[in-house]
Amino acid sequence: MDGNATTTHRNVALLSVAATLASRITTSEEIDSRLRPVLKRLKLPTGLLQRVAGVHERRNWGENQSFDTAAVDAGNRALAEAGVSARQIGLLINTSVTRKHLEPSVAVKLHHGLGLPSSAINFDIANACLGFVNGMSLAAQLIDSGQIEYAMIIDGEDADDIQNNTIERLGREGIGRKEFMSEFASLTLGSGAAAAVLGRADANPGGHRILGGVTRAATQFNELCVGSVDGMFTDAKALLKGGMQLVVSAWREARGDWTWSNMDRYIMHQVSDIHTDAIIKAVGIDRKRVPLTYPKLGNVGPASIPITLQRESASLRSGDRVLLMGVGSGLNTAMMELAW
Numbered sequence: 001m002d003g004n005a006t007t008t009h010r011n012v013a014l015l016s017v018a019a020t021l022a023s024r025i026t027t028s029e030e031i032d033s034r035l036r037p038v039l040k041r042l043k044l045p046t047g048l049l050q051r052v053a054g055v056h057e058r059r060n061w062g063e064n065q066s067f068d069t070a071a072v073d074a075g076n077r078a079l080a081e082a083g084v085s086a087r088q089i090g091l092l093i094n095t096s097v098t099r100k101h102l103e104p105s106v107a108v109k110l111h112h113g114l115g116l117p118s119s120a121i122n123f124d125i126a127n128a129c130l131g132f133v134n135g136m137s138l139a140a141q142l143i144d145s146g147q148i149e150y151a152m153i154i155d156g157e158d159a160d161d162i163q164n165n166t167i168e169r170l171g172r173e174g175i176g177r178k179e180f181m182s183e184f185a186s187l188t189l190g191s192g193a194a195a196a197v198l199g200r201a202d203a204n205p206g207g208h209r210i211l212g213g214v215t216r217a218a219t220q221f222n223e224l225c226v227g228s229v230d231g232m233f234t235d236a237k238a239l240l241k242g243g244m245q246l247v248v249s250a251w252r253e254a255r256g257d258w259t260w261s262n263m264d265r266y267i268m269h270q271v272s273d274i275h276t277d278a279i280i281k282a283v284g285i286d287r288k289r290v291p292l293t294y295p296k297l298g299n300v301g302p303a304s305i306p307i308t309l310q311r312e313s314a315s316l317r318s319g320d321r322v323l324l325m326g327v328g329s330g331l332n333t334a335m336m337e338l339a340w
Contacts, residue, residue, distance in 0.1 A: 013207025
């Protein structure tokens with residue numbers, strides 16, 4: 001398989017990562033309760049979200065919360081943790097799947113909310129669940145080139161509309177088992193926000209080096225998972241098969257430049273038990289080094305990787321090797337190594 005990109009960064013560090021969790025907990029039992037009539041009609045058992053996906057809870061925004069204000073909150077805390085002022089940020093990349101409208105970009109509201117200077121470039125990158133890692137990679141290249149000193153990658157996700165629309169549609173007459181299962185993944189989604197600050201490694205010796213990584217594409221699978229606020233429709237078996245083929249191919253190709261078989265931590269995009277187990281088995285990594293957040297937070301889209309990294313950061317020690325990795329609808333995969 002021809003590769004798309006193998007990148008090495010010379011002088012870039014992750015200075016901070018912050019997460020803002022939604023305040024309202026929605027259990028899978030609550031969703032089962034709302035779906036009880038259709039489950040009974042289709043003769044499907046309750047507890048599928050827990051047993052099949054491993055998702056027991058997910059978060060949703062409460063009153064006076066929204067994905068964009070939460071992203072601003074995460075951004076402000078990332079700045080404080082990094083010891084970087086808003087006026088020093090030269091680039092803001094928003095990677096949210098969630099958006100209230102087609103234009104303007106979500107980035108402009110976050111730029112304004114964070115009080116960034118007019119000199120700070122700002123735009124959205126959309127690449128399904130890989131957006132945050134893609135944003136980090138692009139920002140790292142601009143820092144390496146000397147174009148900017150500091151960058152913020154930011155993301156906020158809101159699963160409320162897609163969950164409510166999915167549950168309402170699944171309750172309609174005429175919905176069969178096939179249609180139900182094609183929308184099952186929508187019920188695993190959760191809400192949350194995250195932000196990270198990147199800067200020059202030589203100017204920030206306390207940072208965590210971003211060493212580089214690989215990206216690979218298998219875009220012939222572009223119709224296996226298609227989503228909007230109205231719903232997300234997935235061919236789960238074909239998506240899993242295609243995703244595993246892509247990950248394994250990328251992993252094997254990367255061996256020429258990277259050695260990732262014995263990392264201290266693997267921060268994966270958080271999807272489900274099935275997907276996590278498949279990746280662990282396919283590339284032969286230690287399950288104990290793969291922290292999980294989807295059982296309590298669900299799949300928070302592009303925010304999943306930074307949220308999981310933030311929650312794991314307290315247990316990481318200087319010198320630990322960390323691999324960020326995931327697969328996004330389309331299909332694309334990305335893997336990025338950090339030296340903690």
